[in-house]
Each structure stands twice: as C-alpha cells, then as structure tokens.
Amino acid sequence: MTAPDLPPDLPRPPKLRDDCFALPAGVDWTPVDDALARLNAAVTRVVGVEEVSHAQSAGRVLAANVVARRSNPPAPNSAVDGYGFAHASTKDGDQVLPLVDGRAAAGGAYDGAVAHGEAIRILTGAVLPQGVDTVVLEEDCTVTTTHVAFRGPIRPYANTRKAGEDVEQGAEVFAGGHLLGPQDAGLLAALGVDRLDVFKRLKVGVLSTGDELVDPAMQAASDRTYDANRPMLLQLAQGWGFEAVDLGHAADDRDALRARLDEAAARCDVILTSGGASAGDEDHVSALLREHGNLQAWRIALKPGRPLALALWQGVPVFGLPGNPVAALICALIFARPACLKMAGAAWSRPQGFMVAAAFAKRKKPGRREYLRARMGADGVEVFASEGSGRISGLSWADGLVELPDGAVDIHRGDMVRYIPYASFGM
Numbered sequence: 001m002t003a004p005d006l007p008p009d010l011p012r013p014p015k016l017r018d019d020c021f022a023l024p025a026g027v028d029w030t031p032v033d034d035a036l037a038r039l040n041a042a043v044t045r046v047v048g049v050e051e052v053s054h055a056q057s058a059g060r061v062l063a064a065n066v067v068a069r070r071s072n073p074p075a076p077n078s079a080v081d082g083y084g085f086a087h088a089s090t091k092d093g094d095q096v097l098p099l100v101d102g103r104a105a106a107g108g109a110y111d112g113a114v115a116h117g118e119a120i121r122i123l124t125g126a127v128l129p130q131g132v133d134t135v136v137l138e139e140d141c142t143v144t145t146t147h148v149a150f151r152g153p154i155r156p157y158a159n160t161r162k163a164g165e166d167v168e169q170g171a172e173v174f175a176g177g178h179l180l181g182p183q184d185a186g187l188l189a190a191l192g193v194d195r196l197d198v199f200k201r202l203k204v205g206v207l208s209t210g211d212e213l214v215d216p217a218m219q220a221a222s223d224r225t226y227d228a229n230r231p232m233l234l235q236l237a238q239g240w241g242f243e244a245v246d247l248g249h250a251a252d253d254r255d256a257l258r259a260r261l262d263e264a265a266a267r268c269d270v271i272l273t274s275g276g277a278s279a280g281d282e283d284h285v286s287a288l289l290r291e292h293g294n295l296q297a298w299r300i301a302l303k304p305g306r307p308l309a310l311a312l313w314q315g316v317p318v319f320g321l322p323g324n325p326v327a328a329l330i331c332a333l334i335f336a337r338p339a340c341l342k343m344a345g346a347a348w349s350r351p352q353g354f355m356v357a358a359a360f361a362k363r364k365k366p367g368r369r370e371y372l373r374a375r376m377g378a379d380g381v382e383v384f385a386s387e388g389s390g391r392i393s394g395l396s397w398a399d400g401l402v403e404l405p406d407g408a409v410d411i412h413r414g415d416m417v418r419y420i421p422y423a424s425f426g427m
C-alpha cells in the first residue's frame with residue numbers, strides 16, 4: 001500500500017499538546033459547591049399562592065404552616081379485636097368477667113357505660129366505651145355467650161391508643177416550604193385538614209436547540225439526531241411537581257431562537273434550554289444570551305456537564321444546559337432541580353446520598369467533581385463501563401450516580417463512596 005498523494009501545500013495538522021485534556025490555565029473554574037451556593041443566593045420564589053384540597057396536594061409546596069384541626073386519634077380507641085374493661089376491676093390470675101349486651105366497633109360506638117367488673121366485646125378502632133381503659137386480645141380469651149375469661153395480670157391501658165398520642169390538635173405538622181408527598185395527604189386527611197395554601201406550580205419551559213435535531217416520530221437520515229433531551233427534561237420537570245411547558249425545538253438560527261425565547265418568557269417562570277451553550281460558531285443560545293440576556297457562563301468544575309449558561313431573558317431565568325444528554329441530565333439534577341424547587345417556594349435542597357462500598361476501582365485527578373452513572377449491586381455500587389458522555393444508555397442502566405469529590409481520589413474496591421439514588425433527585 002502506498003501513501004495517498006497529498007497536495008504539497010496541505011497544512012500539517014498541529015500535534016496534540018501534552019496538556020490537551022488539562023483544564024485551561026488561568027481559568028477560574030467554579031467548584032460545584034460554590035456554584036450551588038451562588039445559585040442558592042441568586043434565586044428566590046417566583047410563584048404566587050393558591051388553595052388546593054389535600055387530595056391534590058402531592059408534589060405541591062406548602063405556602064403556610066399547617067396545624068392539626070383535630071387530634072390523631074381523636075378519641076381513645078382499641079388497637080385490637082378483643083374485650084374491654086376497667087383495669088382496676090382486674091387482678092393477677094384467672095379472670096372471669098360478665099359481658100355486657102352489645103359491642104363497640106369502629107364507627108359503631110357503644111352508647112352505654114361498662115360497669116366496674118364487666119367487660120364488652122370490642123373491635124379494632126372502636127372508641128373505648130365509658131368505663132373501659134384496657135383491652136385483652138381475643139386470642140388470649142375464652143368466651144361464652146355471657147362471660148369472657150382470661151389470665152391476669154393485664155397491663156393497664158393494654159391494646160389501647162390514647163387520644164392525641166400521634167398528633168395533638170393544634171400541633172404544627174408541616175412548616176411552609178414543605179414539599180408534600182402522597183404520605184402527607186394521608187396525614188392531612190387524618191387530621192381533618194382539607195384545604196391548603198400551596199404555591200402555584202412553577203411553569204418550566206423546555207426548549208431543544210440544534211439544526212441536527214428531529215422528533216423521534218419522524219424518519220431521520222443518519223446525520224440527524226433524535227431529540228432526546230426534551231422528553232427527558234419535560235418529564236423530569238413534571239415529576240418534580242412543576243407544570244412542564246413543551247417549547248419544542250429551535251434551529252441554530254438567531255432569529256428563530258429569539259422568537260422562541262420571547263414566547264417562552266411570556267408563558268413560563270423558568271426556561272431550560274439544551275444545546276448551543278458553549279462558545280462555538282453554532283452556539284447561538286450562549287451568543288444570544290450574551291447579547292440580550294445578561295449571560296453568566298459558569299465554568300463549573302464538573303464532569304460531565306460544562307458549560308452551564310445562566311441568564312435572564314426578559315426577567316425569566318434561563319438555564320442553558322449542555323446538549324449532550326448525559327451532561328444535560330446531570331446538570332439538570334445537580335443545578336436546575338434545587339434552583340427550580342427554590343423558585344417554586346421550597347427550601348434549598350441537597351440530594352440525600354449514602355456512603356456505600358465501591359464495586360469498582362478508579363483513579364481520579366484533582367480539579368473537577370465527577371458524577372458517574374452507577375447502580376447498586378450485590379457487592380456494592382457499580383459504575384457504567386464507559387464514562388463516555390455520549391453513552392446515553394448508561395443513564396438507563398444506572399439507578400443513581402456516584403459523586404466523586406473535587407480533589408484527587410484513588411478508589412479501590414471496597415472503599416466507601418457517595419452514592420445518590422435517582423430517587424434522591426426526585427426521579
């Protein structure tokens with residue numbers, strides 16, 4: 001084989017520089033924690049208040065403290081199916097008590113009083129009739145139609161629940177800023193709290209940019225890229241309790257993008273864009289935001305994920321996420337989520353991570369915090385085989401991220417590392 005004939009005037013490509021993968025010298029890279037602190041200081045709540053029923057409260061942020069309208073339980077009741085009586089009328093050894101006529105059931109209280117020395121058939125959840133303070137489990141009894149027998153001593157108040165032992169009427173159960181979950185709807189209902197003041201849902205617009213992008217419903221030539229970020233970011237925003245606004249896809253064209261951002265600013269409280277956020281020729285998002293949107297291009301010491309463009313378009317915050325889907329997701333989880341939650345009225349939050357044993361080895365240089373696609377296995381947390389940020393399948397392989405600190409680390413199998421399950425990011 002002979003070398004191809006090259007034109008004599010073809011310039012020789014430059015050699016790769018030794019430091020080609022190093023961080024640019026003299027550039028101030030903002031550590032992730034500093035960037036988060038700056039973001040926390042920069043954003044404030046942008047939404048108003050509305051009233052909702054507890055039945056539609058999951059994913060909403062409380063705008064005011066919530067106080068119990070009544071105690072839970074509201075009255076002393078039985079924790080089991082059995083027989084109730086006054087503890088003072090029993091003693092050690094075998095007990096035989098006459099049964100009153102009738103019974104006490106949940107929702108079917110016994111109207112009369114149970115006299116000292118008598119017992120009553122009682123079912124779980126039944127309010128303790130007058131004269132009853134203690135219940136014996138039915139499995140510990142023998143019964144006839146007229147009497148119940150069991151062996152003493154029975155502990156006073158056994159198998160009963162005190163009024164307000166869980167929550168007292170008037171107690172503050174939630175503070176404003178609390179993000180409500182389905183479990184909270186249960187508690188609110190139990191405490192008789194129907195109407196709640198919550199913050200209006202944050203309207204989060206999602207815009208994809210890039211000439212190469214097409215909708216996955218279309219046939220596409222192989223030089224085209226299906227728009228992966230938009231469905232991902234829209235569904236993330238929705239899962240975080242926000243109103244997700246699909247702003248579609250804009251070509252790499254300054255005017256088209258400007259029109260989209262104008263429309264977005266009129267409809268949304270915050271805009272998430274992806275793609276075009278670097279400083280390249282086709283990076284129109286950053287160019288436009290630099291001209292008209294007060295762009296702050298944050299060079300964050302983060303892998304994967306730089307750059308993150310932050311700007312205001314007609315007063316509406318814009319998060320310019322990276323185009324690469326892996327970086328876009330990670331930047332959305334690390335930066336956009338806490339910022340959006342705060343804009344939605346919630347407290348600033350840090351995802352809950354856990355120190356777990358590494359089922360991998362890795363040596364990392366200092367300079368950038370790293371997030372690895374990770375999942376829990378039998379021997380500890382595993383990481384995706386490739387760190388290539390184009391490997392979008394790794395996001396689905398994973399069930400969370402491993403966070404490696406800003407400094408250098410040399411991780412051996414069995415060392416403890418910080419694993420953050422997707423659930424901690426509200427996924």
Ligand code: AMP
Binds near residue numbers: 209274
């Ligand atoms: P950019 O930041 O615009 O230079 O994009 C970086 C890389 O991410 C390029 O390979 C883009 O084609 C790709 N990319 C940008 N936006 C998307 C998207 N919405 N879905 C999938 N890939 C994207």
Ligand code: MG
Binds near residue numbers: 210276282
């Ligand atoms: Mg692009």
